[in-house]
Amino acid sequence: MPATKAAQLKYIASLVAECHKCSLFKTAINHVPGDGNPEADIVFIGEAPGEQEDKQGLPFVGNSGKLLDKLLATIRIDRSEVFICNILKHRPPNNRDPMPDEIRVCTPFLKAQLKIIAPKIIITLGRFSMKFLFPDESISRIHGQIRNISWQGLPLVIIPVYHPSAGLRNGAMLQALQKDFLSIGKFLEKIQ
Ligand code: SF4
Numbered sequence: 001m002p003a004t005k006a007a008q009l010k011y012i013a014s015l016v017a018e019c020h021k022c023s024l025f026k027t028a029i030n031h032v033p034g035d036g037n038p039e040a041d042i043v044f045i046g047e048a049p050g051e052q053e054d055k056q057g058l059p060f061v062g063n064s065g066k067l068l069d070k071l072l073a074t075i076r077i078d079r080s081e082v083f084i085c086n087i088l089k090h091r092p093p094n095n096r097d098p099m100p101d102e103i104r105v106c107t108p109f110l111k112a113q114l115k116i117i118a119p120k121i122i123i124t125l126g127r128f129s130m131k132f133l134f135p136d137e138s139i140s141r142i143h144g145q146i147r148n149i150s151w152q153g154l155p156l157v158i159i160p161v162y163h164p165s166a167g168l169r170n171g172a173m174l175q176a177l178q179k180d181f182l183s184i185g186k187f188l189e190k191i192q
Pocket residue numbers: 016019020021022023024025088089090102105106
């Protein structure tokens with residue numbers, strides 16, 4: 001009998017814990033593989049752990065996470081229903097941007113997680129996770145759009161939105177995020 005999705009995700013997390021494929025493990029306190037419902041229909045992908053995430057070993061638990069929780073509440077989704085993870089599994093020092101080589105060596109973990117969960121919908125948070133699926137696109141052009149793609153044999157709906165940290169820094173970005181989440185809510189109502 002195949003291992004449960006939860007067991008398979010736990011195995012991926014154990015590989016992340018031992019990973020030395022880039023230098024980020026040296027400066028991070030914890031690995032942050034991702035967290036949530038292994039049976040989720042919706043996966044959120046952010047950029048990389050920040051300070052609080054690094055301290056707690058969990059994704060989106062700092063200020064960006066609090067804003068994400070509020071945005072989820074507007075579309076009546078609880079975290080327990082979804083899976084949340086990042087492009088990088090260790091925190092870049094001082095929250096700098098992920099480097100191309102780090103993304104290249106780390107994203108096989110994300111790909112493995114997505115294949116195990118096999119979600120129906122992926123909501124990318126910020127430009128790095130958007131570029132993971134749409135390398136030639138720009139977040140300012142496609143945020144809020146609902147796109148159907150086939151990814152590694154999986155039929156997926158992808159909805160890119162700005163990263164919550166951008167919404168914390170900039171009022172216009174926050175308004176765009178709120179508007180995009182309203183569109184997500186309407187889309188989810190329509191398909192339920
Ligand atoms: S960030 Fe990713 S590739 Fe780099 S050490 Fe951590 S798990 Fe490995």
